Amino acid sequence: MADTTAQPQSSTPAASAAPQAGGLKLSQRQLERVMPWLVVFGLFAIWELTVRVFDFPQFILPAPSVIFEAMWQWRVPIIDNAAQTAFTTVIGFGIAIVFGLITGILIGSSSLVYNGFYPVLIGFNSIPKVAVVPILVIWFGIGTVPAIITAFLISFFPILVNVATGIATVEQELKDVLRALGASKRDIIIKVGIPRSLPYFFASLKIAITVAFVGSIIAETVASNKGIGHLMIQASSRFEVPLVFAGLLVTAIMGVAMYVVANFVERRMTGWATRSQGDPGSQT
Amino acid sequence: MSGGFVELEDVSLRYGGEETGTLALSGANLKVDKGEFIAVVGPSGCGKSTLMKAMSGLWPVTSGGVRVAGHYVDGPLSMVGMAFQAATLLPWRSTLDNVMLPLEIAQPYRSQLSSRKEEFREKARGLLKLVGLEGFDDKFPWQLSGGMQQRVSLCRALIHEPELLMLDEPFAALDMFTREELWGVLQNVWMTKKPTVILVTHDLREAVYLADKVYVMSARPGRMIHERDIEFARPRELDITFRPDFGAIAQDLRDHIYTARAEPAKAA
Numbered sequence: 001m002a003d004t005t006a007q008p009q010s011s012t013p014a015a016s017a018a019p020q021a022g023g024l025k026l027s028q029r030q031l032e033r034v035m036p037w038l039v040v041f042g043l044f045a046i047w048e049l050t051v052r053v054f055d056f057p058q059f060i061l062p063a064p065s066v067i068f069e070a071m072w073q074w075r076v077p078i079i080d081n082a083a084q085t086a087f088t089t090v091i092g093f094g095i096a097i098v099f100g101l102i103t104g105i106l107i108g109s110s111s112l113v114y115n116g117f118y119p120v121l122i123g124f125n126s127i128p129k130v131a132v133v134p135i136l137v138i139w140f141g142i143g144t145v146p147a148i149i150t151a152f153l154i155s156f157f158p159i160l161v162n163v164a165t166g167i168a169t170v171e172q173e174l175k176d177v178l179r180a181l182g183a184s185k186r187d188i189i190i191k192v193g194i195p196r197s198l199p200y201f202f203a204s205l206k207i208a209i210t211v212a213f214v215g216s217i218i219a220e221t222v223a224s225n226k227g228i229g230h231l232m233i234q235a236s237s238r239f240e241v242p243l244v245f246a247g248l249l250v251t252a253i254m255g256v257a258m259y260v261v262a263n264f265v266e267r268r269m270t271g272w273a274t275r276s277q278g279d280p281g282s283q284t
Numbered sequence: 285m286s287g288g289f290v291e292l293e294d295v296s297l298r299y300g301g302e303e304t305g306t307l308a309l310s311g312a313n314l315k316v317d318k319g320e321f322i323a324v325v326g327p328s329g330c331g332k333s334t335l336m337k338a339m340s341g342l343w344p345v346t347s348g349g350v351r352v353a354g355h356y357v358d359g360p361l362s363m364v365g366m367a368f369q370a371a372t373l374l375p376w377r378s379t380l381d382n383v384m385l386p387l388e389i390a391q392p393y394r395s396q397l398s399s400r401k402e403e404f405r406e407k408a409r410g411l412l413k414l415v416g417l418e419g420f421d422d423k424f425p426w427q428l429s430g431g432m433q434q435r436v437s438l439c440r441a442l443i444h445e446p447e448l449l450m451l452d453e454p455f456a457a458l459d460m461f462t463r464e465e466l467w468g469v470l471q472n473v474w475m476t477k478k479p480t481v482i483l484v485t486h487d488l489r490e491a492v493y494l495a496d497k498v499y500v501m502s503a504r505p506g507r508m509i510h511e512r513d514i515e516f517a518r519p520r521e522l523d524i525t526f527r528p529d530f531g532a533i534a535q536d537l538r539d540h541i542y543t544a545r546a547e548p549a550k551a552a
């Protein structure tokens with residue numbers, strides 16, 4: 001079972017040994033690595049060409065070259081506001097981790113708590129968070145706090161659900177083995193439930209950090225005087241469309257960066273989970 | 285009856301409610317002596333696993349009594365070793381740490397763990413050697429074959445020296461050669477440690493080869509409908525499973541199971 005995600009380390013020597021044969025030929029792995037850059041570059045090229053050929057006005061669709069120019073020109077406010085967004089995202093996300101872990105463990109450990117709270121949580125999760133922001137503004141005023149809370153509200157759910165699932169799905173037979181040794185419920189959760197839910201937890205961080213970021217930006221666009229969302233709203237009200245697009249681009253880059261970090265953490269922390277997915281009986 | 289290490293008296297067990305629930309056991313009687321190796325065979329779904337749950341106190345019986353070592357069972361026994369068809373090892377722990385798991389839970393080992401750690405680890409290594417896994421301490425479950433995982437699972441069931449070992453179809457998922465190999469391992473373990481063993485299986489050769497006594501269960505709701513002593517001298521070699529007298533015993537048990545399967549309309 002050659003699972004590509006399972007052997008990130010071993011791939012490097014194999015890939016560097018391969019090209020001896022062809023000189024210019026790229027190995028499959030190298031191709032996979034450069035592909036995202038090719039796609040991004042290609043999209044920008046098509047975009048640039050389209051805008052030039054059809055001569056779109058700048059306030060409808062600015063060309064990438066114009067956007068990059070705007071990015072450079074406004075680099076100081078962009079960095080400043082991006083830092084604010086990163087800050088609210090990380091704080092909200094951090095609270096979501098703590099809250100999500102604790103409630104996830106509680107909910108996963110007891111079918112009573114699970115049955116009681118799950119419908120409420122589902123209901124809560126289906127409320128669009130943008131509708132909550134005005135209430136947060138009434139409570140906390142415009143600024144950093146609503147953004148942090150929105151980031152938190154939107155991102156704790158995936159963490160909670162994943163942790164709860166990991167704990168709730170411990171095999172009955174394993175529970176029996178432990179209970180027949182005199183294990184308490186707590187013993188089972190600590191020895192098996194929590195370690196077992198860690199891969200689920202780390203997998204959920206990828207999703208959670210991305211949505212926390214989205215939450216921050218939503219709040220900023222509605223009720224803030226700082227942040228990348230605020231910057232875009234300001235720019236669009238002044239019809240500085242290239243700056244709006246520059247904001248979008250920065251948002252996308254930050255989103256990818258956060259995902260990459262979360263993905264890296266996941267791989268480092270729970271290598272055993274990806275490896276044990278292989279068929280255990282296959283080596284007999 | 286008296287003197288048995290494990291005794292079931294007229295045990296019934298119903299899952300779920302009075303009317304709608306499943307009656308899994310009804311009028312089950314059983315007596316196992318200390319140090320005895322018994323096997324329970326029966327058609328699928330007849331309540332063999334349920335019998336295990338009743339004996340170990342993991343599931344309360346609906347009526348009747350279960351006694352282990354002279355005490356009535358009214359909650360999970362705390363010193364039973366169990367192994368199932370799935371090895372259910374913890375993938376984040378090494379082989380040795382998987383075997384050590386019960387010592388982190390069962391008393392008195394639990395409170396002695398920090399002071400006697402090295403001694404316990406030595407013991408775990410000794411067990412791994414006994415089942416033929418010497419030198420695999422640091423391997424992780426995903427690095428082991430199915431048969432090896434089941435050996436580790438067996439060690440985990442034995443590390444705290446339980447007086448009672450309950451095995452629920454432990455070899456059912458293995459290929460025939462691995463299974464026969466593990467029969468030898470289990471017989472060896474039993475002859476060395478002399479625990480009381482209750483082995484649930486649907487493999488008649490396995491039951492006759494390993495056990496001192498084989499019980500046949502009826503179709504659901506399960507009870508014992510036949511028992512048979514197996515007198516072959518130990519240690520038993522695999523060859524005996526191909527002898528005519530061995531075959532005759534297996535055939536006889538098989539007939540009882542087929543009768544049991546034809547019977548349920550009457551019993552339910």
Ligand SMILES: Nc1ncnc2c1ncn2[C@@H]1O[C@H](COP(=O)(O)OP(=O)(O)O)[C@@H](O)[C@H]1O
Binds near residue numbers: 300306307330333335
């Ligand atoms: N936890 C449970 N809840 C309800 N019914 C169960 C449960 N476990 C087993 N049963 C039912 O009890 C009967 C006996 O099951 P089991 O003891 O597992 O049989 P066996 O191990 O002999 O195949 C089956 O009909 C099964 O569906």
Ligand SMILES: [Mg+2]
Binds near residue numbers: 333334452
């Ligand atoms: Mg069963």
